Amino acid sequence: MRWFGANSFATPTAGVVVAHIKSFLEEFQRDKTQFCCDAKLLRRIALDDGESMRLIAENLSGERGGEAVFAGVGFDLAAGESLTVTGPNGAGKSTLLRVIAGLLPTAAGNVRLDGGGEEWPTVAASSHYLGHQNAMKTALSVAENLRFWQDFAGQPQLGVGEALEMVGLGGLDHLPYGYLSTGQRRRAAIAKLLVSYRPIWLLDEPTAGLDKASEAQFSALMRVHLEDGGIVIAATHLPLGLEGAKTLEMGGSPSPMPC
């Protein structure tokens, strides 16, 4: 059993990542247009590194409660690419994410992770899943919650204090989670993505309850994750501000669902 203090890093690259994200955020706030150009440039560099990880779904069908929700969904995401899943309520966005994560069985087709190697053998083992619920306990403090998930998930990346600063909750680590507002709770849950490293982020309505400023901050975090060769799949009906994201429009469901 390994124990990590709030500010300790287990991997030497983590410090670099922190500096990376920090500088990105600062730059982002200073000059948005400049930032976007930089991001494009950096992405090209990241892709040139030849990251070989690919998340591939072929002819995927999912069902919920015995009823087919979607069918024939396919995508192919390389490292550094993102996919936004859009569509009306009931189109199966959440179901798709749960099928990808492996929480629901696939009705047909398959999802696989190519080139994950020893460290990332399956999609489930290499994914962060952020669902509708925040998976945090109201009776524990924010830091206790995050420290638990860091210990449990392994692969520590940022310290708890750092991660909270990234989402604009710096200094609130000692507060009971139950005292936070809806937006603050969501941001604390987003900090969970940062305390342990996973290459794939599966996000279900990640910006629900967030205000404009936090949304922008979160897009910057996602961009940094993509620069590092991560993969993001987000179900949303709001634009997430991801440049060059692939989109998957859901809604042509085989058995039409009432909206």
Next chain:
Amino acid sequence: MSQSSATIRSFADLANPTRFLALADRLVPWFGGIAAVLLAIGLYMGFTAPEDFQQGITVRIMYIHVPFAWLAMMCYTLMALSALGTLVWRHPLADVALKAAAPVGAVFTALALITGSIWGKPMWGTWWVWDARLTSVFVLFLMYLGIIALTRALDDPARAARAAAIITLVGFINIPIIKFSVDWWNTLHQPASVFRLDGPTIHPSLLWPLLVMALGFTMLFFTLHLMAMRNEIWRRRVSAMQRVEARRAERQGA
């Protein structure tokens, strides 16, 4: 919005508790000191008092058992009054008094039960009998624990206060039952010998140490109760400040 208004209301409430805290800070050392002196005198008197003709040395446990039992009932009575204060007069400190008294009362009740069964073992030949007095005190103990569990389970102080006040008042029925159980039912426990309409039947040489001990323990109870109330007020302040901090961070972030 309702949360922020709740914060402000609890801050307005803290104006009065601030005065209470200052008062408690002054009273606690005095109460504690008086309790220590009285208990020391009482213990000395208790050990030099003549032994009982029938019970021998074991009678001395009476000097702590009886005060514990009195305090168990007095504490509950105080809690019932606090409950009235919460429900009728809506005094902000009443519910603090109720919540703080419950654990202290539970400990005194447990001590009364324990010393009683230590006394009962040589006298009656058993640790415990299910007679009216003992059973009703045990029920009192359970009620204390229930109230503690209730006040701890509800996070919102205002709602917890009303719920605890109502259950405390309902449970008050038990107090007269305890008091008169020895008269109403034919029990193993001896009948009242101090507080009687026709005067105490206990010999003055035994009565005086008992009264001194009772007074000493009462002072000890109030010392502990004041300290517990102080803790509870501080705890609520910390919680209120944490909520305010979360709100402030929200406003700065926006």
Next chain:
Amino acid sequence: MLALFFRDIRLGIRAGGGALTGVLFFLAVIATIPFGVGPDLNLLSRIGPAILWIGALLASLLGLDRLFQADREDGSLDLLILAEGRHMLAFTVFVKCLAHWTASVLPLVVAAPFLGLFMNMKPAGIGAAALTLLVGTPAITFIGAVGAAVTVVLPRGGLLISVLVLPLVIPVLIFGVSASYAAVAEPDPFLPPFLILAALTLFLAVIGPVAAALALRYAAD
């Protein structure tokens, strides 16, 4: 894994956790029995071990419905299941059971000797009852975990858990009570039923979490 253990214990004993409620329920059950059967001390000392066991059994079933449901409601359960590659789900369930037992059931075992005095039991009988409870109650939690896992999707699964689990814990009750009696009644040997009880606990420590993990896997939707 240690982190999960400590988190669950912290949740159990912190405000609103309900660990105290179980002990209170146990006390209340034991205090009610003499009103039902009468205050005859000989009778009470004879039925004492059985009453202690039944009281502890009912009290330990009480908090089981929250074992997985609390995690399901806030989404933690999804993440616990997703971490299967790192922590085998059955082991996660096992750790959760241990934490539940430590926070909610161990206090019952500690309270049992005092309640034994109320039942006018002999010191040997009290010791035996406490020891059998210490060894036997984990089995109840492990079986209860299966019940909690299969009812996790039901909003009011608490009663159903008891209905499902009570028949399954009867063997535990039989050997626990017979070992407690054997310690007092002279001709009966104490060790055989006690060892069977220990074996039951060990057996269920494996079967229970595996079955519960399977049920949780299918309950995800």
